[in-house]
Amino acid sequence: xxxxxxxxVALLFLGGTLLDERDRAGDSIRRKSDIDxxxxxxxxxxxxxxxxxxxxxxxxxxxxxxxxxxAGRAIGALDAKHDGFVVFHYVPTIPSASVALSLMxxxxxxPVVLVGSLFLNRQERTAxxxxxxxxxxxAYGARASFINALQVAVSDVAEVVAVxxxxxxxxxxxxxxxxxxxxxxxxLGKIDFGVRLYGQQVRRANRAVQVRDxxxxxxxxxxIAPGFNQAxxxxxxxxxxxxxxxxxxxxxxxxxxxxxxxxxxPNVPIVIFAPxxxxxxxxxxxxxxxxxxxxxxxxRLMWAIGQTPALARRKTLILSD
Amino acid sequence: xxxxxxxxxxxxxxxLDAYERVREALSQGDIWLSTNxxxxxxxxxxxxxxxxxxxxxxxxxxxxxxxxxxTTSDPQIGFFLAHAIAMKKPTLYLYQRGTVxxxxxxxxxxxxxxxxxxxxxxxxxxxxxxxxxxxxVAGVKFKPVPRIKFTLRITDAIEEFLHFKTHNTxxxxxxxxxxxxxxxxxxxxxxxxxxxxxxxx
Numbered sequence: 001x002x003x004x005x006x007x008x009v010a011l012l013f014l015g016g017t018l019l020d021e022r023d024r025a026g027d028s029i030r031r032k033s034d035i036d037x038x039x040x041x042x043x044x045x046x047x048x049x050x051x052x053x054x055x056x057x058x059x060x061x062x063x064x065x066x067x068x069x070x071a072g073r074a075i076g077a078l079d080a081k082h083d084g085f086v087v088f089h090y091v092p093t094i095p096s097a098s099v100a101l102s103l104m105x106x107x108x109x110x111p112v113v114l115v116g117s118l119f120l121n122r123q124e125r126t127a128x129x130x131x132x133x134x135x136x137x138x139a140y141g142a143r144a145s146f147i148n149a150l151q152v153a154v155s156d157v158a159e160v161v162a163v164x165x166x167x168x169x170x171x172x173x174x175x176x177x178x179x180x181x182x183x184x185x186x187x188l189g190k191i192d193f194g195v196r197l198y199g200q201q202v203r204r205a206n207r208a209v210q211v212r213d214x215x216x217x218x219x220x221x222x223x224i225a226p227g228f229n230q231a232x233x234x235x236x237x238x239x240x241x242x243x244x245x246x247x248x249x250x251x252x253x254x255x256x257x258x259x260x261x262x263x264x265x266p267n268v269p270i271v272i273f274a275p276x277x278x279x280x281x282x283x284x285x286x287x288x289x290x291x292x293x294x295x296x297x298x299x300r301l302m303w304a305i306g307q308t309p310a311l312a313r314r315k316t317l318i319l320s321d
Numbered sequence: 322x323x324x325x326x327x328x329x330x331x332x333x334x335x336x337l338d339a340y341e342r343v344r345e346a347l348s349q350g351d352i353w354l355s356t357n358x359x360x361x362x363x364x365x366x367x368x369x370x371x372x373x374x375x376x377x378x379x380x381x382x383x384x385x386x387x388x389x390x391x392t393t394s395d396p397q398i399g400f401f402l403a404h405a406i407a408m409k410k411p412t413l414y415l416y417q418r419g420t421v422x423x424x425x426x427x428x429x430x431x432x433x434x435x436x437x438x439x440x441x442x443x444x445x446x447x448x449x450x451x452x453x454x455x456x457x458v459a460g461v462k463f464k465p466v467p468r469i470k471f472t473l474r475i476t477d478a479i480e481e482f483l484h485f486k487t488h489n490t491x492x493x494x495x496x497x498x499x500x501x502x503x504x505x506x507x508x509x510x511x512x513x514x515x516x517x518x519x520x521x522x
Contacts, residue, residue, distance in 0.1 A: 021493070043406075043432075044404075045403060046427045047400070047402040047406070047424075048400055141407075143407035144379070150403075166381075191381075192373075192381055193363050193380060194397055
């Protein structure tokens, strides 16, 4: 830990900034002009680091892949100027955001920390949302979570992580549990009387981060369930750059796999998001993927086909941790 | 009262002696002292550990007050100060007389929240400084943090009343209701009698 030099952290705003459920002026950042007033309310962050606010988008449930790409690019552009990053984000979609950033940011050299407020804003309350995520708001509060995230952003861990309350989760493994209103994943550490890291992490290094932000979204996504429209799937498959066949309640029949396989080029990956018992019998471009969230699997596919046209390399990228 | 004392790691003998005297001063009275200066692992009370383990309440949040030795520059001090300010916890920031405290590189005296007490000390007045802080803090009512979620459906009329009472104030509707209930509890003779019987048994 550096005891002398004061660190500089860029705060990237993509929603998730609500400080108080009364949602008064200055309690959240919805547009770039809100940043100064919000940061004045969070002046205690100055105790930990020099902070610079960067507006990415208003965030919320409509946060998209393009927003995460913008965040990744901003991190690449600001890498030389700051010692860490905090990405404020709508909590229910932090799992997808942290997976997307984990895929994009290579040769990590400093912390990228995702965090979000658990308070409901006025529109959400008016709409009658009583989402379980906000159960945890009583325990953690927004300010304490933000301070914890900033403390992790000045620590020596050099990975994409999410801070939920006082728990630090490895970004590539974060999943959401809407039932309990929590984020879970591989626990990298805790913040109690300081940041305590467990096990192995990538540590700070003197190198430049690489941003590989190409995702190919020309993917056909189909949920295979009784009554699904096979003809429509096969018609769409011919133009697809990738296929994502999801069957959480059962399997995908070998007849369907064969029919789809015949429609696509040999380097087009077909991801089967379902338990598969005999993967050895599958064609080379059919890739069973299980044991992760659906959005994680889909993001891996889109990112892999954006990186390379070669099937073998695509497969490696989809399957590697 | 649960109190956390943080002293930056050091090999400086006079500073280590100061840490010892701080611990001695804080060991008086009804204080459960947690500190990083005595052992490698910070010790907390069984109650605090149970709250953390069973209900996920962070350890730091359960501390009622902080004492920070800020003579040397240390990034952890900033972290504790930030939490103290955010959680509005009484905090004593100590620094050796003749040095420039780190805290004033980020805040002027005017900007300091009232619950942050910044005091220069020498060996001869250290204990007095700490005792003065404890007396000041002893006068502060420690409100227990509400932790139990309770869903209550209300009528339009009640909602309108709550909005009327709290609109343009610093108080939330939930805070208003909690205070009204606490007022009822204080006035309820049967309840107070029940508490007295429980305390004496």
